[in-house]
Amino acid sequence: MKKYFSILIAFILAISLLPASIANAAPAELKVHFLDVGQGDSILIQAPGGKSMLVDGGTKANSGKVVSFLKSKGVKKLDYVVATHPDADHIGGLITVLNAFPVTNFIDSGHVHTSQTYYDLLTLIDKKNIKFSVAQELDKIALDPNMIIRVLHADENAKDSNDASIVLKATYNKVSFLLMGDADAAIEDKIRAKYDVAATVLKNGHHGSDTSSSAAFINNVKPSVAILSYGKNNSYGHPHLAIESRLKNVGAKTYKTPLDCDITVTSNGVKHAVSTACKDGKKVTAPATKSTVNPAPKPIAKPVTKPVTKPVPKPSIRTNFKNCTDLRTVHPAGVAKGHPAYQSKMDRDKDGWACE
Incomplete structure (x- = not known):
């Protein structure tokens, strides 16, 4: 019994001597x-x-x-x-x-x-x-x-x-x-x-x-x-x-x-x-800290001429689809009644939402 008591005391002493960073380690997040x-x-x-x-x-x-x-x-x-x-x-x-x-x-x-x-x-x-x-x-x-x-x-x-x-x-x-x-x-x-x-x-x-x-x-x-x-x-x-x-x-x-x-x-x-x-x-950004050092003067930039670009044509809106599989390639969650692509035949449960 004395032997086990001595082991227990030694263990407690060892724990007490652990560095504070280990003994009081915060739980992992x-x-x-x-x-x-x-x-x-x-x-x-x-x-x-x-x-x-x-x-x-x-x-x-x-x-x-x-x-x-x-x-x-x-x-x-x-x-x-x-x-x-x-x-x-x-x-x-x-x-x-x-x-x-x-x-x-x-x-x-x-x-x-x-x-x-x-x-x-x-x-x-x-x-x-x-x-x-x-x-x-x-x-x-x-x-x-x-x-x-x-x-x-x-x-x-x-x-x-x-x-x-x-x-x-x-x-x-x-x-x-x-x-x-x-x-x-x-x-x-x-x-x-x-x-x-x-x-x-x-x-x-x-x-x-x-x-x-x-x-x-x-x-x-x-x-x-x-x-x-x-x-x-x-x-x-x-x-x-x-x-x-x-x-x-x-x-x-x-x-x-x-x-x-x-x-x-x-x-x-x-x-x-x-x-x-x-x-x-x-x-969300942290508030900027004020600098006590005067910033260096900015060099005068040369004017930049923007290249002439042609207007990009607007994409056409597709409204006709063969079936729900075809429709979901464009509208993954299906479409509601009133949407240009809505078709009543694809609204199987008649809840006003096709191919959901």
């Missing part, structure tokens, strides 16, 4: 970035242990922005890439991302899409020999030993690509994130009936559309922070006022990518903080 990619989704998770996961990559047009953002955050490789579903506003930028960074694991919804973008993406995954898997409900993603990341919904056999959306809940100690992809209210009902959906941060489904974020669902989640990712002046009317009202009713602080630009939530597992790249659409 989790950073979740919601990128401003216009009418689309892209989320970068930087885990406390240093690994990185990208959920969706926005549109092809914004792929360069995604790559630049990842590099600015020190990302050298991606341990996981998740494509929540194969719509162009979620996977369009992933081909550029896969060409820019080594990727270890690719998780897909499994929902087959006939678009060229989806075909090219699968071809590239195969060419680069990236480990490919189809998400299944209750799968765990082993990004970090201090985090729990679970799949709450995935349906490769869904009739609609939005219904196939991978829904993720990521938990770091007491702080959690619920990432809804484009899941609609029916999927929300299924999830909340089976799982604990309460979360600190909610990335609302389908860009703030009124097809998602039902009052019952938001009341169950009770987020402190809500993220609405959508394009400024989009033709879909996102986000709908009812969604913002529901979030306000539960006390959520709402952030919007067109106004706040890139949004970052940082957490030590107990507390969380939100920072944004913009305020009311304008870049």
Whole structure:
């Protein structure tokens, strides 16, 4: 007994002699970035242990922005890439991302899409020999030993690509994130009936559309922070006022990518903080410090003559499409009644929205 007591005393003494920087080390931080990619989704998770996961990559047009953002955050490789579903506003930028960074694991919804973008993406995954898997409900993603990341919904056999959306809940100690992809209210009902959906941060489904974020669902989640990712002046009317009202009713602080630009939530597992790249659409910059040194006089610049450029003709607006697959190559989320490309025969459920 005396021997064990002596060992215990020695251990306590050794701990007490550790440098303060080690003994009082702050918990590692989790950073979740919601990128401003216009009418689309892209989320970068930087885990406390240093690994990185990208959920969706926005549109092809914004792929360069995604790559630049990842590099600015020190990302050298991606341990996981998740494509929540194969719509162009979620996977369009992933081909550029896969060409820019080594990727270890690719998780897909499994929902087959006939678009060229989806075909090219699968071809590239195969060419680069990236480990490919189809998400299944209750799968765990082993990004970090201090985090729990679970799949709450995935349906490769869904009739609609939005219904196939991978829904993720990521938990770091007491702080959690619920990432809804484009899941609609029916999927929300299924999830909340089976799982604990309460979360600190909610990335609302389908860009703030009124097809998602039902009052019952938001009341169950009770987020402190809500993220609405959508394009400024989009033709879909996102986000709908009812969604913002529901979030306000539960006390959520709402952030919007067109106004706040890139949004970052940082957490030590107990507390969380939100920072944004913009305020009311304008870049947030640190106030300039006054210099006590008189600046050197600027040299007088020679006048520059601008070259004569020919006016660029405006692109024609295409309104005729063979079918929904053809239409989605131009309008990934479909079109509403009243849009020049709307055709009632493509509005299968007669809800006033074709090819959603």
